[in-house]
Amino acid sequence: MFYLQKDSYKTTGCFDLHCSGFVQTSSKVAFGGALEPASTEFGQQYYINVDIFMDPNTNNWWLKIKEDLIIGYWPASTLLFYLNHSSTLVEWGGQVYSSNVKKEPHTKTGMGSGQFASGLRGNACYMDNIAIVDFSMQLKYPQWVGTWADEQYCYTALNYQEGYGTLPVFYFGGPGQNFNCP
Secondary structure (H helix, E strand, C coil): CCEECCCCCCCCCEEHHHCCCCEECCCCCCCCCCCCCCCCCCCCCCCCCEEEEECCCCCCEEEEECCCEEEEEECCCCHHHHHCCCCCCCCCCCCCCCCCCCCCCCCCCCECCCCCHHHCCCCCEEECCCCEECCCCCEECCCCCCCCCCCCCCCEEEEECCCCCCCCEEEEEECCCECCEC
16 A cells, blocks of 8 residues: 655545556556465565656656566656655555544554564564665665654554664554553
């Protein structure tokens, strides 16, 4: 799922194909649909590469997954045109929607694997090899990274570095309603 917005969440924003102008060029994947196979807790873990990149010739922003499967693009004239060749903020993570978010009883909808970020690899949902292209056109790990969870007793986020010289791995998720999140 992709969420795009251009004014710091004030009045704009849309998910997946609800964003105006997206041009799907592949029929192999339903944009916004589930991708298979899925990882299982303490079991087999599956990876998917996701790239969003700008074509310097057209200024269109392309969506690519699974090494080389191009799903489609956002034309330069649509929402992503406002990026104007760069961005000041990039976010990775999960999101849960329910009319019961921040209310009691809280939604029982899990985020990610449904396990808290502290479960780490094999348990919690995670993203690794997170990278941006900086102004020097080099692919690199972002310089300033923070984590944020709107409802810490329902969902968590953790930027965890497993060892010296390794890049951090971003873990996130949670069960939603639980003993500490009524």
